[in-house]
Amino acid sequence: MKVYEHIRALDPDGNRFASVLRDTIDQLLNGEATGRYDWKTLFKTEKTHAGTLVEINLQREFKFDDGADVADGQHPMDYRIRGIDVDCKFSQDFGGWMIPPEAMGYICLLVWADDYKSRWSAGLFRVREEWLNAGSNRDKKLTVKAEHRKNKILWLWHEAELPQNVLLHLPDSTRKEILIEGSRKGQRRVIELFRRVQNRRIGRGAIRTAAQQLDYMARLREGDGRARTVLREEGIVIAGPYSKHQAIARQIGAEVPQRGEFVSFRVAEAKPHHGNHPRVELGGRYWVLAEPSDLKETAPRLPKVTSEVEA
Structure with missing residues (x-):
């Protein structure tokens, strides 16, 4: 897949990707102003904002082009990578990626990071209705069925080491x-x-x-x-x-x-x-x-x- 090959060529060992995730979590914690070091101390609105920051910071790091508006202009895709439109979805809960119906048929870059486990994953997923749980939330967003998280997601990196939040892991x-x-x-x-x-x-x-x-x-x-x-x-x-x-x-x-x-x-x-x-x-x-x-x-x-x- 062109997108897979391009990202791996930009970041063969995943260190750049991992650094973006570490920096984004630290950006949210804003320890310089707040003294916080624990994800649990974030406000709900801050956690909700995490996905947007991951999306923005990955684009800054890798200089991805902006994606096109798809689904009759209803949904702007985040990136265009090697001529392919890609949506970026982040979740701090593995499997919790919220995929909009408008992304059906397109590729999503699914990103997960857990500061407590010091682990992260990123993979590419072609959105297909049969691989999704039906959306029960107000905006009808969908999630990947548990049985398809291994065989339908092309993992760029899976359960890789996230640079440790040292203060969080101290006695x-x-x-x-x-x-x-x-x-x-x-x-x-x-x-x-x-x-x-x-x-x-x-x-x-x-x-x-x-x-x-x-x-x-x-x-x-x-x-x-x-x-x-x-x-x-x-x-x-x-x-x-x-x-x-x-x-x-x-x-x-x-x-x-x-x-x-x-x-x-x-x-x-x-x-x-x-x-x-x-x-x-x-x-x-x-x-x-x-x-x-x-x-x-x-x-x-x-x-x-x-x-x-x-x-």
Whole structure:
């Protein structure tokens, strides 16, 4: 199918698609202004708006053309991909896609994401009456019959890994230690986030929620009292989604940050007791991932990234 081949060519491993879904959920949570990190805290109207945002953000990412008006002009399709009109439908409940009768005979891009399971799927479905449950709602929208969700949907990706909402998946006690209550505590919260959540990929959404400030990335950079400088004194470095930082994380055996992500990890200068542990040279010395028994020592600076362009 042309649409399948085109999307897979644009995004062979699904990382771009997954990033759009992660960013869209974070956009809805709006942690920077609200401090929210849990889908359940969204208002009903916000959840309803999720489908529209997914549709818009996918089009921005992949630059799909606008679709045509079909069914005698009654229904505007979302995209035109390789000359084929496609409707985009999102649901946070697998199988909950609401398909309008006007899309009958056309292709729908069905998208699902679950922040609690950290999983997502996207597939192409040719709308046929015999594969649908009759619409019982006011606008007669239809859903795909359960028995056809596997054999009639051409899955681009199925049950793929959604970049994790770190704050959502932390133990409650750890989360409380990070999300310190009170105004003007954004810097402290960001420092605690990277101090207590090490060797895990932390997305920008979590940083925004911790900082609750417009200039949230400034809380992360080098500078007096800022996260990289404070934590470096404890032996903790923060790698970002930049090729130089990714190479260091990979070489030392740490989790590698992807687009829009950061990873903190504690290092120690390589000593005989570290044996053949993976190591990396920084500042003329060799460093390994610190063991719990290693004493804290000031970590080296990671290479400066010109203009902070993400890999």
